[in-house]
Amino acid sequence: MRAIVFSDNGASDVLRLEERPIPEPGAGEVRVRIAVSAVNPTDWKNRAGGTGAPIRHEQGTDQDGAGVIDAVGPGVTDLAPGDRVWLFLTAYQQPGGTAQEYTVTSAERVAKLPDGVSFDIGASLGVPAMTAHRALTVHEGGPARLAPDALAGRTVLVAGGAGAVGHAAIQLAHWAGATVVTTVSSDAKAALATSAGADVVVNYRDDDAVARIRSAAPDGIDLVVEVSPAKNAELNAAVLANHGSIAVYANDGGDRMTLDVRRHFALNVRYQFLLLYTVGPEALAAAAADITAALADGALPVGEEAGLPITRFPLDQTAAAHDAVENGVVGKVLIDVAAV
Numbered sequence: 001m002r003a004i005v006f007s008d009n010g011a012s013d014v015l016r017l018e019e020r021p022i023p024e025p026g027a028g029e030v031r032v033r034i035a036v037s038a039v040n041p042t043d044w045k046n047r048a049g050g051t052g053a054p055i056r057h058e059q060g061t062d063q064d065g066a067g068v069i070d071a072v073g074p075g076v077t078d079l080a081p082g083d084r085v086w087l088f089l090t091a092y093q094q095p096g097g098t099a100q101e102y103t104v105t106s107a108e109r110v111a112k113l114p115d116g117v118s119f120d121i122g123a124s125l126g127v128p129a130m131t132a133h134r135a136l137t138v139h140e141g142g143p144a145r146l147a148p149d150a151l152a153g154r155t156v157l158v159a160g161g162a163g164a165v166g167h168a169a170i171q172l173a174h175w176a177g178a179t180v181v182t183t184v185s186s187d188a189k190a191a192l193a194t195s196a197g198a199d200v201v202v203n204y205r206d207d208d209a210v211a212r213i214r215s216a217a218p219d220g221i222d223l224v225v226e227v228s229p230a231k232n233a234e235l236n237a238a239v240l241a242n243h244g245s246i247a248v249y250a251n252d253g254g255d256r257m258t259l260d261v262r263r264h265f266a267l268n269v270r271y272q273f274l275l276l277y278t279v280g281p282e283a284l285a286a287a288a289a290d291i292t293a294a295l296a297d298g299a300l301p302v303g304e305e306a307g308l309p310i311t312r313f314p315l316d317q318t319a320a321a322h323d324a325v326e327n328g329v330v331g332k333v334l335i336d337v338a339a340v
Helices: 041-048 119-123 126-135 164-175 187-196 209-216 229-239 261-266 281-296 315-326
Strands: 002-006 016-019 029-039 064-072 084-087 102-106 110-112 155-159 179-184 200-203 221-226 240-248 270-273 310-314 332-336
Touching: 002 315, 016 315, 029 084, 029 119, 029 315, 041 315, 064 119, 064 126, 084 119, 110 281, 126 164, 126 221, 126 281, 155 164, 155 229, 164 179, 164 187, 164 221, 164 281, 179 187, 179 209, 187 200, 200 209, 209 229, 221 229, 229 240, 310 315, 315 332
Parallel strands: 155 179, 155 221, 179 200, 221 240, 240 270, 310 332
Antiparallel strands: 002 016, 029 064, 029 102, 029 332, 064 084, 084 110
16 A cells, blocks of 8 residues: 655655555454545644654654545444544554555544545544534533534634634534634635634734624623634633633644733633643544534535635645645645545
């Protein structure tokens, strides 16, 4: 099989296309023929050495993808050859990845694709959608799971609504019944966030963001899905409701932030930091189940018309795909791996 591998950290040119034996699944594992792989920021950061993850003698790349199961190992009973699936965290603490024609992964990191859901949608889930799910389920008053009406009566602020996590957070919050406010930096990104389903879109560079958000949510924001806590700390403090929560999943804009302590304890604010790789199996399983339910309802489309433009590369240009994500391309970067 063709596989993208690397043996040393570095720039994207450490990635190389090699022929490798097709791997065999062990106990509790499945083998998936990959149709589409996806690149996330953590993929290029891991390759570059920025995550501190150890490199095996040879490591595959890319966490997320979609394809068809063609073999299962002993003990796997709820998945079978022929199942169309989406995958997540396939390169985390495993030697594989989705930038290869076949990958073997734990069955716990695979979920079925509902009928009619494309491989492009399946590959676009994983890290961003599961991160969004976690961010939307850490509020003090719940819910711990997402479903239609689970967030009814709540107002959610999604920082960076044109990003992959922001896009998924808008879609999942909308599906769960929340009123969704989002901040963006340009008119073009505003159009994408609107297409994703945001009820109110605020251009923080042109608008009085606090006034616009307060106008949309007079009683305050219940939950913030935050990509840039250092830059947005003052804004969040000005718009949060009593018992509001801020779910932080990234450190865009800096690793240090300053908080107005008095205002935060007066509002009983909860800050919840989260990293998908270490949230634990129960949170991952809940996210996979709820996201699959949202897929069945048609709630997570991709493409520019749905607010998430797709940029495509063939497998032999995986390095260029990594560079595109590192350079901040808007939308989702997908890699066409094999015809399935």
